[in-house]
Amino acid sequence: MHFIKFAALGLCSILSVSSTLIRSCTEPNTVALTFDDGPFQYTTELLDYLKEAGIHATFFINGNNYWPELSTDPEKQAxxxxxxxEGHQIASHTWNHEIPEQNGVIDKQSVLESLSLIEDLVYKNTGKYPTYFRAPKGEIDEATVMLFEEFNYKVIQWDTDTNDWNRVVNGVKHKDHNARIKAAKEFLTNEYYKKKENYLVLMHDVQPHTVKEIVPYIINNGIFQGYNFVTVAECLGDPTGGWSTIGGNALSILNGGAPPNNNVVQNNYNADVDTIDYSYSNTDFQENRSITTNLNNEVMNLKSDGFMTKTVNFYVIATIILSALYMLL
Incomplete structure (x- = not known):
């Protein structure tokens, strides 16, 4: 009896400290194009290309980066x-393209304030709050991933990096864009020939050559032909679309509450998941957030090995069984 209790507590402890850095899609035959650091002066042209091609993408935006006036200029906010x-997803990339620190340590309060600024900006212009996050330059450790998960954000990385930002190509630094364009085109073509199950592609809409050369190359040359171009949320099978309509995660915490239940699915959409009840009220969720969030993350983990996580399927199943036994003994 004591052994079972010990095992149950131990496995629950493993689950409680695990983190999930999402590096790849889980839905087969999908390509998620993602664009970091914007919006900027080239974003409108990019949207024109995507609209004409019928492609949906995900934009990891900053509030004060290439366009410092974004927060005060209604025309730019449009x-x-x-x-x-137009069906794209907006996600957070921090306000100032940095995860705030104090004396080399992540400043939790400043992180919340940074996230809340993005949430407020996006909500005022779309009526929805973003719930996905990508770290600037992808630089994030496990402890920081866990912090953002505490704020009920999904932390996104990538598995296909075009290096469209990097002037150094094959060890040589170039002054113009031509070498980067050529390298990115060759890289994307080679990746396509690998015929992987799915792709999560990193690009930057603040780079003129990405918008004017690389994206048109993808569209006009049939790169990823036969795949479905989707948002990150769609490529993960997330029925929320990466949005919350019931509150901002950071804003809710700063106002003294818990992050809203972003896993609530409207119109009885069950996303082919029979083991999770999405019918919680917001009040119910205040009491059950940690259980619901962990279970939902584990169900997504079971769908594919595209995640980098410490939790394995055996521990998920064993923990559920042993936890039930622990409650009975």
Missing amino acids: ILKRVAE
Whole structure:
């Protein structure tokens, strides 16, 4: 009896400290194009290309980066409204393209404030809050991933990096864009020939050559032909679309509450998951958040090995069984 209790507590402890850095899609035959660091002056042109091609993408935006005036300029903010209206996903990339620190240590309060600024900006222009996050330059450790998961954000990386930002190509630094364009085109073509099950592609809409050369190359040359171009949320099978309509995660915490239940699915959409009840009220969720969030993450983990996680399927199943035994003994 004591052994079972010990094992149950031990496995529950393993689950409680695990983190999930999402590096790949889980839905087969999908390509998720993602664009970091914007919006910027080239984003409108990019949206035109995507609209004409019928492609949906995900934009990891900053509030104060290439366009410091974004937060005060309604004309520039209109781009965010267009992004959402045309079926794209908006996600957070921090306000100032940095995860705030104090004396080399992540500043939790400043992180919340940074996230809340993005949430507020996006909500004012789209009526929805973003729930996905990508770290600037992808630089994030496990402890920081866990912090963002505490804020009920899904932390996204990539598995296909075009290096469209890097002037150094094959060890040589170039002054113009030509070498980067050529390298990116060759890389994407080679990746396509691998015929992987899915792709999560990193690009930057603040780079003119990405918008004017690389994206048109993908569209006009049939790169990823036969795949479905989707948002990151769609490529993960997330029925929320990466949005919350019931509150901002960071904003809710700063206002003294818990992050809203972003896993609530409207219209009785069960996303082919029979083991999770999405009918919690917001009040119920305040009491059950940790259980519901962990279970939902584990169900997504069971769908594919595209995640980098410490939790394995055996521990998920064993923990559920042993936890039930522990409650009975």
